[in-house]
Structure formats: structure tokens, C-alpha cells
Amino acid sequence: MRIEVVVNCGAGSVDGADVDAERARVAAAFAPFGIEPPVRAVSGMAVGLSVRMAADRGADVVVVAGGDGTLGSAADALAETGIPLGILPMGTFNHFAKDLGIPIDLGAAARVIVEGRTIAVDVAEVNGRTFVNNSSIGLYPVMVDLRDEIRSNRGWGKVRAVPLASWRVLRRFPTRRLQIEVDGRSWERRSPFVFVGNNTYEVGPRGIGARTQIAEGVLCCYVAKAETRRRFVRLAIGAALRGVAGTPHLDAACAPTVTIDAHGHRVLVAVDGEVDAIRGPLRYRSRPGALLVRVPPGVDPPTGPPEAPEAVAGVTEDAEA
Secondary structure, three states: OOEEEEEEOOOOOOOOOOHHHHHHHHHHHHHHHOOOOOEEEEOOOHHHHHHHHHHHOOOOEEEEEEOHHHHHHHHHHHOOOOOOEEEEEOOOOOHHHHHOOOOOOHHHHHHHHHHOEEEEEEEEEEOOEEEOOEEEEEHHHHHHHHHHHHHHHHOOOHHHHHHHHHHHHHHHOOOEEEEEEEOOEEEEEEEOEEEEEEEOEEEEOOEEEEEOEOOOOOEEEEEEOOOOHHHHHHHHHHHHHHOOOOOOOEEEEEEOEEEEEOOOOEEEEEEOOEEEEEEOOEEEEEEEEEEEEEEOOOOOOOEOOOOOHHHHHHHHHHHHO
């Protein structure tokens, strides 16, 4: 197996100040398997370029060390190429790796790449930008923007800056009027938060944020109908306790395409935790089975049938009314 590794120096658990040590640490993870892969340490937009170059050189597996944003860039480079992505989870939260059952331990993750199996999973994109987990507009990208500002001003880490940034964004509570179209059904909302997931996410008493499907070829759109902080907090608590179907102020619909029009304005959009300002309309689409990934041999990522059909029906009735 010919493996090439790309390390994102800006990832959450990578020491960007000692690049040589990080490269050595990653290379050492493959040593027990008799593999000595080339390890390139890059950052920013160079991640996607480096992944493409590794694929062009004929790598059997292109391994990426980083977090979810890094993996989105890698997925953009490898989607529909037939070359599998190997994952070394070295970000802050590593949601995609966890959904695939990939261990966080570096040596164990390397074992998955060498001894695991290859499966096809979906990716999604918004206006041509690929993501593996989710995208959102409203409160979350504004919070991330504030979090990064706090980190820059105070020298804090991501996790430490989140509570202060969350409090500040809730105090501002920005809302925006949006025209939302999901697979031909259209409705207009003034909302503080819209979430578009690559497949279906768990929302309810069993948990929030875990993926229930990863290869069903759909996007799931959740729209908060809450124009005040109090209603939004009640909505969040209700969704956690009762799920989507039991939360009347939360619209939900799943389909292969989603379009969100902010009436010509440029909006902050979070894509796998990274924020960019994009001019609408935002055109989302699913790319079923576009990405090959290496996963543990005994783990089956979630691929059950889509959930919450009653939520889809509820949006349809609202749109037709």
C-alpha cells in the first residue's frame, strides 16, 4: 500500500510551532506496520493542493491529519477520484472521524488506515464548496467569528473562548429573513439559525449532534422559527427533550438539494466549523457516495433509512398554506 500523508499545521491538536516533531510523530504511527510514508506539513489552502498532488502521484491512500475543516478540503480534492481518504483525527472536535468509528488515538487510527476497509460515503457542497459534516447560517457562524476574535485578542484556545462568544451572540441575537427551498417546497422565515446537515443528525432525548445516516444521499435542513432569545432557548430545550416532531417552532425537511436565498445579501456561512462570507443564493446539494474513506473492519457507519418523515410533511403543509 502506497500511502502519502498531509498534516495541517493549523489543526487543533497539531503543534504548529514544532513542525518537524509533528511530522516525526505522524510517521512513527505507521512504523509498526512497516510503512514509511512521506509526510508533508502544510496549512490553509495548501491542504487541498497537497492532497491533489499526492493523488496525482499515484498514492493508493491519501492520509490527512487534521480536523473537520481540513477533511472538507481533502474531500473536495478526492471526491469521485476513486482514491480513498485516510483520517488521522488531529482537530479540536473530530466529528467526522467519530461518525466513522475512527479512534482518536494516533496509532490506532494509523492501524485503521493500513488494516481497515474502504467504504463510500456522501459529501455535500454549498456554492461549490465541499463539506463532510454540516453547514449553518445565523447564530453559529457569528459565534465562531466572535470566538476567533476573542482568541486573537486574549490568546485563548477554542474551547475556552466558546462560552464568552456564545453569550455575546445571544445578547445580539441576529435574525435574517430567508427564502428556503427544499426539493421544490418553498417557505419564508425570519430565523436566527438554519442548519444543513450532510444526511440526518440526531435531535432528541437520545442525543443531539450524532449522525444517524452517512450515506443516504440527502441533506437535512433545520430552521428555527424563533425571533426572540426566550423563544429560541425554549425551542432548543424542547428539541433536546422531544425531538423535531415534538417541537412546533422547528421546521425540518430532508432532500437532495436545498436553496437558501438571503435576498441578495452576503451572509456568514459556517462550513464544517469554518466561516466564510458568501453571497446568496446558497445552493446546497448532496453528492451520494462521492468519497471513499478507510474505516475500521468491524465498524459499520450509520446508514439506516432517513428519519422524521412527519417533519417533512409538516413543512410541506406550511409551504402549501
